[in-house]
Amino acid sequence: KRIDSTITLIPASNSTFLLFTVKFKNSALGLGKISVHEQAMTVRSSSCCLVQVETGNLGDVYKIQVSCDDVPGFKDWHLRSFHLEELHTKQELNFDCNCWLTLNREDKELVKEFPAVTEHRETLPVSNYVVSVHIGDRWAAETFANAYITFYGKRGDTGVRKCHTSLTKGRKLQRNKVDSFLVEAVSLSHLHKVVIGHDGEGYGAGMYLIMVTVKESQDSDIEWVFPLWNWLDINLGLCETVCEIVTV
Numbered sequence: 001k002r003i004d005s006t007i008t009l010i011p012a013s014n015s016t017f018l019l020f021t022v023k024f025k026n027s028a029l030g031l032g033k034i035s036v037h038e039q040a041m042t043v044r045s046s047s048c049c050l051v052q053v054e055t056g057n058l059g060d061v062y063k064i065q066v067s068c069d070d071v072p073g074f075k076d077w078h079l080r081s082f083h084l085e086e087l088h089t090k091q092e093l094n095f096d097c098n099c100w101l102t103l104n105r106e107d108k109e110l111v112k113e114f115p116a117v118t119e120h121r122e123t124l125p126v127s128n129y130v131v132s133v134h135i136g137d138r139w140a141a142e143t144f145a146n147a148y149i150t151f152y153g154k155r156g157d158t159g160v161r162k163c164h165t166s167l168t169k170g171r172k173l174q175r176n177k178v179d180s181f182l183v184e185a186v187s188l189s190h191l192h193k194v195v196i197g198h199d200g201e202g203y204g205a206g207m208y209l210i211m212v213t214v215k216e217s218q219d220s221d222i223e224w225v226f227p228l229w230n231w232l233d234i235n236l237g238l239c240e241t242v243c244e245i246v247t248v
Contacts, residue, residue: 060121061084061093061116062115062116062121062124062155062186063113063114063115063116063124063156063186064082064084064095064113064114064116065111065112065113065114065159066079066082066097066101066111066112066113066114067101067110067111067112067159068101068110069110075102075104076100076101076102076103076104076105077100077101077102078098078099078100078101079097079098079099079100079101079112080097080098081094081095081096081097081098082094082095082097082114083095093116093117093118094117095114095116095117096114096117097112097114099112103164108164108165109164109184110162111159111161112184113126113158113184113185113186114126114186115186124155124186124187125186125187126184126185126186126187127184127185127186127187127188127216127217128182128183128184128217128218129151129158129182129183129184129185129214129215129216129217130167130180130181130182130183130214130215130217130218130220131149131151131163131180131181131182131183131212131213131214132178132179132180132181132212132213132214132215133147133149133163133173133178133179133180133181133196133209133212134178134209134210134211134212134213135173135174135175135176135177135178135179135207135208135209135210136175136176136208136209136210136229137175137176138175138208139175140175140204140206140208141175141176141207141208142173142174142175142177142207143173143198143202143204143205143206143207143232144173144201144202144205145173145198145199145200145201145202145205145207145241146162146163146198146199146201147162147163147173147196147197147198147207148160148161148162148163148196148197148198148199149161149163149181149183149194149195149196149197149212150194150195150196151183151188151191151193151194151195151214152188152191152192152193152194152195153188153189153190153191153192154188154189154190154192155186155187155188155189156188157188158183158185158188161181161183163179163181164181165181166179166180166181167179167180167181167182168180173207187216191214191224191247192246192247193226193244193245193246193247194212194214194226194244194245195242195243195244195245196209196212196232196242196243196245197232197240197241197242197243198232198241198242199241200234200241205233205241206231206232206233206234206235206236206241207231207232207233208230208231208232208237209228209229209230209231209232210227210228210229211225211226211227211228211229211245212225212226212228212245213225213226214226224247225247225248226245226246226247226248227245227248228243228245230243
């Protein structure tokens with residue numbers, strides 16, 4: 001079924017962006033997910049961007065994910081609100097965003113998620129997951145490559161998130177070190193797997209990964225453990241730079 005939808009993005013003042021992607025998640029997990037990608041687009045301050053797309057049936061949308069590409073010249077973007085309208089049925093979803101997508105401010109995040117607010121369903125909470133990456137105590141276990149992670153739960157997944165800023169002091173992803181990263185996402189409920197990898201940049205980019213642990217918040221008593229005890233290296237262990245790990 002083809003559906004025409006209009007997407008309205010309203011940035012705040014003093015904001016520009018070059019590339020953006022929007023993903024929709026519905027109640028049928030793994031279905032109804034689309035991306036909108038407009039290249040070389042610049043939105044000036046206090047303006048509104050309208051994008052019309054043709055999609056399959058999106059079903060019951062429960063969250064959106066908005067991201068910007070970190071391209072040369074990009075500084076930051078403040079998104080005030082997001083509006084989705086199905087043009088045939090006139091059904092609408094509105095999202096109050098009021099957030100920065102930037103690497104230059106405190107949260108240093110280019111990906112944000114927002115739950116759908118409707119009358120017939122409870123609004124899902126947004127969680128600040130704490131993702132801890134445990135590097136082993138082996139020679140050359142560290143990496144200077146750019147790492148990324150996706151984790152999956154009962155309500156879908158986070159999408160690919162780059163491990164930008166560690167909560168732990170010192171250079172990240174070093175030998176015998178645990179680095180923790182914050183990942184903000186609409187609550188996924190019970191987690192069951194993660195996909196972690198790196199881009200292989202730099203000399204000796206492989207790393208020896210003991211495990212990944214995830215908590216729903218810094219104060220949470222619940223922790224999911226994803227053990228690996230292996231190399232993410234093109235020449236050692238799995239001979240891969242990315243792997244899927246299920247929880248124990």
